[in-house]
Amino acid sequence: AHLVLEAAVFNWPDPLLDTLDDQLYLPFVSPVSTFALDCTPRDNSTIAAQWLRLDIGVGMLDSLVDFLVSPNEYVGMADVIAMGAINAVVGCGGPVIPFRGGRIDAIEAGPATVPEPQQDLASHIASFKAQGFNETEMISLVACGHSLGGVRQADFPLVVTEDVPTGVQTFASTIGFDNTVVKEYLDGTTENVLVVGSNVTTRSDLRIFSSDGNVTMQSLASPDTFNQVCSDLIGRMLDTVPSTVTLTEPIEPLDFKVRNTLLFPQGGSLAFLATLRIIDTGLNRSVTMFWKERTGTFCPPAGCSIPSFQVTTEDASFLATLKDVKAFKLHSFNAAIDLTTSISHFWFEVNNNDGSAPFIVDNHGANFTIDQDVLVFDPRRSSFTIGGSIMVVGVKDPSSTINVTALTTIDGSTTVPVTSRVTATFELDASNPPADGYTFYTSPINFQFLSNTIHATVNGTAYSLWVPLLGAPGV
Numbered sequence: 218a219h220l221v222l223e224a225a226v227f228n229w230p231d232p233l234l235d236t237l238d239d240q241l242y243l244p245f246v247s248p249v250s251t252f253a254l255d256c257t258p259r260d261n262s263t264i265a266a267q268w269l270r271l272d273i274g275v276g277m278l279d280s281l282v283d284f285l286v287s288p289n290e291y292v293g294m295a296d297v298i299a300m301g302a303i304n305a306v307v308g309c310g311g312p313v314i315p316f317r318g319g320r321i322d323a324i325e326a327g328p329a330t331v332p333e334p335q336q337d338l339a340s341h342i343a344s345f346k347a348q349g350f351n352e353t354e355m356i357s358l359v360a361c362g363h364s365l366g367g368v369r370q371a372d373f374p375l376v377v378t379e380d381v382p383t384g385v386q387t388f389a390s391t392i393g394f395d396n397t398v399v400k401e402y403l404d405g406t407t408e409n410v411l412v413v414g415s416n417v418t419t420r421s422d423l424r425i426f427s428s429d430g431n432v433t434m435q436s437l438a439s440p441d442t443f444n445q446v447c448s449d450l451i452g453r454m455l456d457t458v459p460s461t462v463t464l465t466e467p468i469e470p471l472d473f474k475v476r477n478t479l480l481f482p483q484g485g486s487l488a489f490l491a492t493l494r495i496i497d498t499g500l501n502r503s504v505t506m507f508w509k510e511r512t513g514t515f516c517p518p519a520g521c522s523i524p525s526f527q528v529t530t531e532d533a534s535f536l537a538t539l540k541d542v543k544a545f546k547l548h549s550f551n552a553a554i555d556l557t558t559s560i561s562h563f564w565f566e567v568n569n570n571d572g573s574a575p576f577i578v579d580n581h582g583a584n585f586t587i588d589q590d591v592l593v594f595d596p597r598r599s600s601f602t603i604g605g606s607i608m609v610v611g612v613k614d615p616s617s618t619i620n621v622t623a624l625t626t627i628d629g630s631t632t633v634p635v636t637s638r639v640t641a642t643f644e645l646d647a648s649n650p651p652a653d654g655y656t657f658y659t660s661p662i663n664f665q666f667l668s669n670t671i672h673a674t675v676n677g678t679a680y681s682l683w684v685p686l687l688g689a690p691g692v
């Protein structure tokens with residue numbers, strides 16, 4: 218089992234943790250959880266090696282394209298790159314590195330701090346020290362990184378001076394994340410071009426590895442030590458952020474997670490869709506959703522309630538399986554809420570059906586709060602067809618002074634594979650007349666859509682609604 222000292226607590230709604238948890242622990246939400254698995258080869262190296270290094274040439278461009286669809290308004294490319302590095306290491310059989318989120322993307326280039334192989338030992342010591350690593354840690358971190366991949370002749374013609382058939386001189390004879398690079402260095406069989414290359418000036422690994430008389434390299438000859446040290450140091454490397462940035466606690470698979478909530482007017486009531494994701498432990502659970510009114514009285518004192526209408530199983534990502542989570546159960550709800558009294562908050566009662574007492578899942582006592590019902594996304598009035606999708610939102614009690622926009626994160630529209638944001642303006646929806654106290658507004662969906670936050674100003678009050686997914690079970 219996996220010992221977790223302190224994991225990030227998910228207080229719904231939390232778009233950052235919500236997105237990161239999906240991307241880490243569900244297999245098909247983001248390419249970062251799948252592409253690098255099985256140490257898949259690419260460009261005569263591996264996807265994993267390209268993700269872990271990410272700083273020059275074809276490996277960097279291909280990696281950024283892999284990562285392009287994963288950032289949104291809350292999760293930056295820097296977090297995606299860090300998730301990529303963690304998946305790269307486990308994807309090649311290496312240790313699990315805890316993931317913390319919350320990095321802030323830089324909007325301009327920083328100082329050129331990537332160490333280069335022709336630099337001398339003193340420069341390398343200084344640049345690692347500037348990032349918080351001492352000399353022993355520098356040796357280990359370079360050995361950990363150079364477990365994967367190799368040097369590309371096209372990028373470093375002065376390092377790879379002899380022709381290699383593949384164009385890449387690998388650091389070790391195995392492709393996986395292991396300490397072969399250390400063992401081959403120690404026993405003199407290494408072909409690491411940064412150790413034995415004919416260009417003596419660029420033998421940076423040799424200068425670094427031997428800088429303490431091989432003491433550190435000898436300690437890494439134990440596979441367990443290698444994995445432990447690499448997990449710790451690569452984790453620290455990924456978590457090196459400016460002092461103004463606070464990272465989350467490590468994100469572990471959440472026991473209970475609310476997702477896919479949608480509230481919208483439908484035939485004289487409010488449809489409320491929600492799904493509770495529970496880690497599958499083999500129990501045949503039943504789950505009831507409860508809710509309370511926003512105004513007035515409609516529900517009994519214990520709350521209105523409804524059982525789930527479907528329970529489905531969703532596989533967990535490979536990273537989740539390494540944390541003993543094999544699958545999730547998705548308990549989905551489709552409630553008809555009284556239009557006049559509406560909904561203020563909801564919670565769940567879970568029955569394990571194993572003789573133990575049912576228990577409540579209520580956002581750690583805080584309830585799952587619906588903070589407003591004035592601005593809603595309407596998935597049934599929206600339509601999604603290739604080449605012509607439209608979003609429809611409903612606004613309650615509209616006035617003449619209403620303005621609805623969506624801030625949409627889209628994937629790269631420029632030559633650089635990064636995300637950008639566009640603002641869409643909604644217009645009164647001629648094909649959906651007012652109904653159930655809501656007036657409808659519509660806008661085409663940008664075809665590079667990744668996620669949306671809808672904003673509305675109604676009678677001078679601002680509302681916003683995060684719409685990561687345009688569908689949900691029950692739509």
Ligand code: HEM
Nearest residue numbers: 262266267269270276332333334358362366367368369372
């Ligand atoms: C003094 C420090 C370092 C120097 C001088 C150095 C130098 C290099 C060079 C010249 C390459 C070839 C890149 C290419 O051909 O595109 C390379 C590849 C690589 N480096 Fe380092 N490196 C250093 C530290 C690190 C660290 C700290 C890590 C990660 C923990 C790392 C991970 C990698 C990986 C995974 C590759 C293979 C990339 C691929 O196959 O696509 N390196 N390194």
